[in-house]
Amino acid sequence: MAPQSDRSPDEGQPYFGGAEDPSSAAGGGSAGSRGASPARTALAPRETAARRKGKTRRGRGKARNEGLLSKQKRSRRMKANDRERNRMHHLNSALDALRSVLPTFPDDAKLTKIETLRFAHNYIWARERGLERGGGGESGQLKAQEMGRALPPLTR
DNA sequence: TAGGCCATCTGGTCCT
């Protein structure tokens, strides 16, 4: 995974002034393919595509009150944005770490965020059950497919 | 084209 190094602090360009800010990169995220569907298994990360095109995710329009904000307020906002971005990157890193220990089928399938959380919950649940039954050891190693069958209440 | 997923921005709230 690529923590913050993924994006330089400079990329947190202010957008107060303009609608489109080409200098800012698309987020250093994840995403791509999703679980079960075989068609979505080996896709290039979305961020790459976004960057290639030099697209930006900037702009919400809402508080785009150009120049109305005081300099101090603006700089505070920019800093807050930066922190928020980093915070989310940390969160995503943790999610990636979680993904990496979960069995998926096919192996290279990438779970979405919500799928990762739900699957982790199910996985823990299933393993606990396995241990309870004295299976322990290798029998506790559930395959992703099996996980799909014996799912606890929390599924979608 | 619609729907899903995601990154980012933003303002509010709570905490230190």
Added chain:
DNA sequence: AGGACCAGATGGCCTA
């Protein structure tokens, strides 16, 4: 005062 956390809004990318 400033940082962390959160949820809503927005818009881009991708797949069916």
